[in-house]
Amino acid sequence: MSNASETAVEMTGVHKWYGAFHALKDINLKVARGERIVICGPSGSGKSTLIRCINRLEEHQRGRIIVDGVEVTDDLRNIDKVRRDVGMVFQQFNLFPHLTVLENCTLAPIWVRRIRKKDAEEIAMRYLERVRIPEQAGKYPGQLSGGQQQRVAIARALCMSPKIMLFDEPTSALDPEMVKEVLDTMVALARDGMTMIVVSHEMGFAREVANRVVFMDEGQIIEMNEPEAFFSSPQHERTKLFLSQIL
Amino acid sequence: MSDIPANADFVRLQLSASLPPPGKGARQGRWNLFSGWLNTALTLLCLYLIWLLVWPAVKFIFIDAVWTGASREACLAETAGRAVGACWPFIAAKFSQFIYGFYPEGGRWRVDLTFLLSAALLLPLLIPRLPYKGANALVFFGIFPIAAFFLLVGGGFGLPYVETRSWGGLLITLVVAVTGIVVSLPLGILLALARRSAMPAVQAAAVIFIEFWRGVPLIAVLFFATYMLPLFLPPTWSIDALLRVLVGVALFASAYMAEVVRGGLQAIPRGQYEAASALGLGYAATMGLVILPQALRLVIPGIVNIFIGLFKDTTLVLTVAIFDLLGQLRAAFADPNWASPATLFTGFAFAGLIYFVFCFGMSRYSLFVERRLCTEHSRDVE
Numbered sequence: 001m002s003n004a005s006e007t008a009v010e011m012t013g014v015h016k017w018y019g020a021f022h023a024l025k026d027i028n029l030k031v032a033r034g035e036r037i038v039i040c041g042p043s044g045s046g047k048s049t050l051i052r053c054i055n056r057l058e059e060h061q062r063g064r065i066i067v068d069g070v071e072v073t074d075d076l077r078n079i080d081k082v083r084r085d086v087g088m089v090f091q092q093f094n095l096f097p098h099l100t101v102l103e104n105c106t107l108a109p110i111w112v113r114r115i116r117k118k119d120a121e122e123i124a125m126r127y128l129e130r131v132r133i134p135e136q137a138g139k140y141p142g143q144l145s146g147g148q149q150q151r152v153a154i155a156r157a158l159c160m161s162p163k164i165m166l167f168d169e170p171t172s173a174l175d176p177e178m179v180k181e182v183l184d185t186m187v188a189l190a191r192d193g194m195t196m197i198v199v200s201h202e203m204g205f206a207r208e209v210a211n212r213v214v215f216m217d218e219g220q221i222i223e224m225n226e227p228e229a230f231f232s233s234p235q236h237e238r239t240k241l242f243l244s245q246i247l
Numbered sequence: 248m249s250d251i252p253a254n255a256d257f258v259r260l261q262l263s264a265s266l267p268p269p270g271k272g273a274r275q276g277r278w279n280l281f282s283g284w285l286n287t288a289l290t291l292l293c294l295y296l297i298w299l300l301v302w303p304a305v306k307f308i309f310i311d312a313v314w315t316g317a318s319r320e321a322c323l324a325e326t327a328g329r330a331v332g333a334c335w336p337f338i339a340a341k342f343s344q345f346i347y348g349f350y351p352e353g354g355r356w357r358v359d360l361t362f363l364l365s366a367a368l369l370l371p372l373l374i375p376r377l378p379y380k381g382a383n384a385l386v387f388f389g390i391f392p393i394a395a396f397f398l399l400v401g402g403g404f405g406l407p408y409v410e411t412r413s414w415g416g417l418l419i420t421l422v423v424a425v426t427g428i429v430v431s432l433p434l435g436i437l438l439a440l441a442r443r444s445a446m447p448a449v450q451a452a453a454v455i456f457i458e459f460w461r462g463v464p465l466i467a468v469l470f471f472a473t474y475m476l477p478l479f480l481p482p483t484w485s486i487d488a489l490l491r492v493l494v495g496v497a498l499f500a501s502a503y504m505a506e507v508v509r510g511g512l513q514a515i516p517r518g519q520y521e522a523a524s525a526l527g528l529g530y531a532a533t534m535g536l537v538i539l540p541q542a543l544r545l546v547i548p549g550i551v552n553i554f555i556g557l558f559k560d561t562t563l564v565l566t567v568a569i570f571d572l573l574g575q576l577r578a579a580f581a582d583p584n585w586a587s588p589a590t591l592f593t594g595f596a597f598a599g600l601i602y603f604v605f606c607f608g609m610s611r612y613s614l615f616v617e618r619r620l621c622t623e624h625s626r627d628v629e
Contacts, residue, residue, distance in 0.1 A: 057521050094522035098540050107536060108526035160526060228399040 008033045008164050008195045009054055014063035016049060016219075017221070018238040022198070023049050024060065025219045033163075036196045037117035038147070038206040038227075047199040048149040051166045056088045070161055084112060091138060091169040093149040095141035101128070102137040106158045107210050113160065120159070131185050133173030147178030151185050158189075165189065201246060207231065215239045287445035307332040308596060313589075319360065322587040323447035334589040338597050342578040345597075348415015348570055357398045357406065359419055364391060364398075366424070375489035377617065388429065417601070419571040421497055422489075423561040424605075429552050435504025436543075440507055448540035453505070460502035465563055468495040470601060492564055497537035500557050511542030544620050555606045573598055 009031040016024035022047050031037055039047045047153035053059040055066060056072050056079045065072040067082045096104050109115045115123070128134045131151040133144075141149050150170055158164060167186065171179045183205050188246040190209040200206070202237055206213050206227050215223040215238075223230070223239045231247075234240045261546070280290045311332030312429040313322050317502070322327050322334035338345075347355050368387040371377045402408035402608040441453035474489040480486070482495075515538050545622075576594045579585070 020582075026313075052484035055525055057524060080527060080529070082526060086525075088522075089520060090522065092518050094516075094518035096519065096522070096537055096541075098544070108528060111532045111536065112529075132552040156526070 006117055007031070008035070008068060009197070010063045010066045011050075011053075012066075014050075014053065014060045014065060016046075016053060016058065016060045023219050024053070027063070027221060029214070029221065029224075030164075031164075031195065031197060034193050034195055034213045036190050036194075036209050037198065037212050037214060038210040039197065039199045039214045039216060040203075040206070040242075041222075045216040046219040047216050048168050049090075049219075051168060051197055051199055054164075054166060055083050055088055057088075057136050084160060085163045087160060087162035087164070087165060088166045089150070089153050089157055089168065089170045091172050093141070093146070093153045093173070095149055095153055095156070100138055100140055101133075101144070102139065104152060105156045124155070124157075124159050127158045128152070130158070130188070131155045131183075143154055145178060146174045147181045150174065150178075150182045154182075154185055154189070164197070165194045167196065167200065169199050169201075171200065171202055203231070205247060212226050216244065217242075248613055255376050305323035307592070319367060319585050319587045319590070322511075322585075322589050326334035330363075331587075333591055333593040334587055336583075337585045337587075337590050337591065337593055339581075340585065341575075341582075344579060347418055348575055349413040350415070350418065351407075351409060351413065354401070354407065356471045357401070357409075360394050362421075363396050364394065392429075403495070407560070411487055414489065415570040417572045419564065419569060419574075420558075420561050423493060423571070424558045425565060427496045427500045427557045428492045431500035431504045431557070432550070434497070436508050436539065438501060439508035439512060442505065443491075457502045457505050460499050461506070465496070465499055466561055466566055468499050469563060469567045470494070476500060488567075489569060492567065492569060496557070496561070496564075500553060503553050503556075504550065507553060508542065508548050510549065511546035512538065514545050515542055521606060544617075545564040547613050547617050547620075549607055555609055557601060558605055558609070572601065 007030060009025050009029070014024055014027040015022070021224075027050060029037075039050065041047050048238075049058055053060045054067060054072070055111050068085055070078050072082055081161055089241050095101075096107070097105065102121060102124055105127065106117065106120040109120040109123060110117055124151075125134055125137065128137055131154055133148055133151055136152070137145060137146060138210075141152065144152065170186070171182050174182060179202070183202060186196070186198070186205065186208055186247045196209075198205070198210075200226060210227050212224055213227050214228070214236075215236075223234065223236045225235075230239075231243065234243055248324075273528065276380075279286060282598055287372075311330050312332055313327060313333070314335050316322060316336035316590050318332075321332075321336055324330055324331045343355070347358055365387075368383065368391055371382050372380065372387055389486055397403055397406070398409070399414070399418075400409060438457060438553045440451050440570075442457065444450045445451070468490060472495040473488060476486075476491060519537055519541070519602045528537065560573055562573045564571050565577070570578060576598050580591060580594060
């Protein structure tokens with residue numbers, strides 16, 4: 001707690017099991033305010049589980065997770081507090097299909113932050129402009145392309161003015177031509193100084209904006225380094241193998 | 248630009264424009280009813296079968312029908328001097344009995360006013376274009392039931408008390424059906440949510456409730472409510488017989504409703520819950536704003552199915568001596584003044600028509616709602 005203002009997320013000795021399966025093993029990760037972390041690794045390595053523990057979409061069984069000075073525990077008030085300050089973007093977008101783009105963006109500000117509808121819509125339009133789709137505000141998610149939907153999802157998360165943004169493979173479900181528009185949005189967000197934890201295999205993005213790259217396998221952090229060093233001189237055999245297969 | 252590059256197998260030089268789709272005049276739109284000797288034979292056979300069914304009905308209801316008269320005499324073949332179909336004067340003479348039962352004649356305006364009020368409040372609620380849906384729903388579901396209760400039962404505001412035993416006919420049918428429908432939907436939703444609750448006690452209570460009501464036949468519920476419940480309750484507790492039946496029907500329908508709604512809840516992907524949680528929405532907001540609006544529109548066909556079934560099941564109250572539309576009909580058959588060979592068929596044709604109008608109306612309206620919600624989300628809508 002000593003330097004809570006400097007630390008956005010601190011995970012100490014975190015373990016997680018799904019039944020008998022040990023999904024996260026002794027995770028220690030400290031993310032400073034304004035820092036951008038990219039997490040990569042083979043499928044099933046626990047990357048998604050790790051970031052989903054941060055806003056308690058998954059429950060960890062051992063260790064401590066402190067988000068912006070609040071410890072994530074069973075205490076519902078703490079969980080609420082954390083979720084208000086942590087935005088999340090999913091692989092499958094998870095927009096609400098029965099609401100328009102604008103309503104998707106204003107739902108949480110109105111019902112969680114208790115902002116007046118008019119103000120919430122103003123804020124939402126500002127973020128929709130920032131992800132460059134204000135003209136789609138009146139449409140339903142089903143009428144948009146995958147890339148547009150993911151940008152709406154980013155805007156929806158930003159409308160809650162989060163301090164930390166989590167991205168869970170945000171471009172994995174997109175057609176190749178749409179990956180860039182989403183990545184551009186994320187790069188712009190990074191330039192504005194947002195604290196970001198991104199699960200992704202977009203190595204170009206990692207090189208461009210990440211402060212650190214984390215490589216995971218079998219539920220553990222195998223290697224962690226600055227992007228330049230991580231890509232040019234990986235230390236662990238498993239990292240070398242992984243990089244040789246995706247680059 | 249016009250040269251084909253030598254290093255490619257094929258390069259399109261000009262994109263082709265989009266063409267309109269082939270019209271209805273083409274082969275696929277054609278009627279195949281007479282497109283071969285077998286199809287022609289089948290078509291003729293079907294037309295013949297339809298004729299066999301429809302012609303006698305038309306003949307009975309319209310052509311041979313007796314339209315005027317004061318008693319059974321008019322509907323007898325001997326007096327009419329011809330084959331006699333439906334005996335419509337019977338319906339005309341008994342019409343008010345079919346609608347009001349034995350509701351005191353001087354107070355029937357109260358029933359009319361209730362019908363009128365419900366129509367005036369329900370229709371604007373059903374027409375999507377009209378404004379003030381929230382206020383309208385509040386009045387219909389919150390204030391109207393109380394107003395209807397005082398109007399129909401009386402005992403206050405200068406209205407004489409009318410005991411429910413004298414109610415009957417369509418009034419009973421609609422009171423039972425509407426109460427069942429209006430209570431079973433919210434109660435069913437609560438039960439469905441409870442059944443999916445993470446709290447074991449809540450879940451177990453919901454499972455027991457649902458399985459109990461689904462496990463007993465409605466007739467048994469009605470018998471129990473009418474004849475056995477008074478034996479268990481202290482004699483000073485006199486609960487109105489109709490009220491007991493209403494509660495029984497509503498609980499019975501809610502159990503079915505709960506399972507239909509649960510089906511809808513299960514169809515919602517986990518990602519929707521996760522997105523709502525990640526945004527900080529609590530349980531009530533997640534369910535009320537994100538999950539239920541999607542789940543309920545998925546199960547509209549199932550919900551309306553229950554409504555229609557419930558509407559027709561109201562006829563079972565006849566077995567516990569409550570005379571709904573069908574009950575009044577049967578009572579009217581006993582009138583010797585109208586005993587004729589056609590009376591029975593006429594009565595059932597009339598009752599069938601009324602039930603059909605209500606059920607068909609519900610069915611068509613649900614299709615309209617489905618189509619409307621569907622087009623709202625389709626990709627092609629601009």
